[in-house]
Amino acid sequence: DAGVIQSPRHEVTEMGQEVTLRCKPISGHDYLFWYRQTMMRGLELLIYFNNNVPIDDSGMPEDRFSAKMPNASFSTLKIQPSEPRDSAVYFCASSLVGQRDGYTFGSGTRLTVV
Amino acid sequence: GEDVEQSLFLSVREGDSSVINCTYTDSSSTYLYWYKQEPGAGLQLLTYIFSNMDMKQDQRLTVLLNKKDKHLSLRIADTQTGDSAIYFCAETYAGNMLTFGGGTRLMVKP
Numbered sequence: 001d002a003g004v005i006q007s008p009r010h011e012v013t014e015m016g017q018e019v020t021l022r023c024k025p026i027s028g029h030d031y032l033f034w035y036r037q038t039m040m041r042g043l044e045l046l047i048y049f050n051n052n053v054p055i056d057d058s059g060m061p062e063d064r065f066s067a068k069m070p071n072a073s074f075s076t077l078k079i080q081p082s083e084p085r086d087s088a089v090y091f092c093a094s095s096l097v098g099q100r101d102g103y104t105f106g107s108g109t110r111l112t113v114v
Numbered sequence: 115g116e117d118v119e120q121s122l123f124l125s126v127r128e129g130d131s132s133v134i135n136c137t138y139t140d141s142s143s144t145y146l147y148w149y150k151q152e153p154g155a156g157l158q159l160l161t162y163i164f165s166n167m168d169m170k171q172d173q174r175l176t177v178l179l180n181k182k183d184k185h186l187s188l189r190i191a192d193t194q195t196g197d198s199a200i201y202f203c204a205e206t207y208a209g210n211m212l213t214f215g216g217g218t219r220l221m222v223k224p
Contacts, residue, residue, distance in 0.1 A: 103157075
């Protein structure tokens with residue numbers, strides 16, 4: 001398996017623009033997580049899905065953030081409109097219940113909002 | 115999930131041993147994990163320990179678990195410059211959910 005695939009790797013956008021981050025989890029995994037990492041706040045869980053259903057979105061900072069998982073092999077995290085304080089590295093991770101290997105993380109998307 | 119705490123920073127000389135410490139709060143955690151994050155990369159699983167064990171060794175890595183004190187440590191023997199990274203510990207809750215600590219940045223000086 002190629003692991004968790006995220007795209008794009010880097011995104012630079014202007015304030016006010018819509019940003020869409022993409023994630024392909026490991027095939028067969030039934031949990032998908034979106035995290036945000038900044039120097040100030042560390043690693044924050046934004047939202048997670050189980051079998052494509054959002055379970056807990058309490059970490060989503062504002063209504064400007066939304067996430068979808070239309071099928072088992074694809075998820076998006078959208079920010080509309082984007083703001084400079086959204087600049088961070090966004091990670092997607094997936095896991096399989098009962099598997100002791102924990103989470104598998106993607107390489108992340110570095111978002112810069114100017 | 116509960117809080118997982120780690121010191122922010124550790125600096126060692128190449129060839130020395132590194133010990134990274136972590137305290138967790140959920141006594142029902144079944145597994146405890148160590149992840150490594152290299153610059154510009156995602157978190158990668160380094161090792162894990164089952165909660166009924168008190169030690170696990172894997173080449174240069176030794177994990178020690180003290181369940182009574184809810185203390186987990188990662189020892190890296192013969193630390194190399196390639197070990198410079200951020201190390202995260204994590205505890206399990208609600209089955210397979212993980213709570214991560216804030217990460218310890220390990221700097222290895224030549």
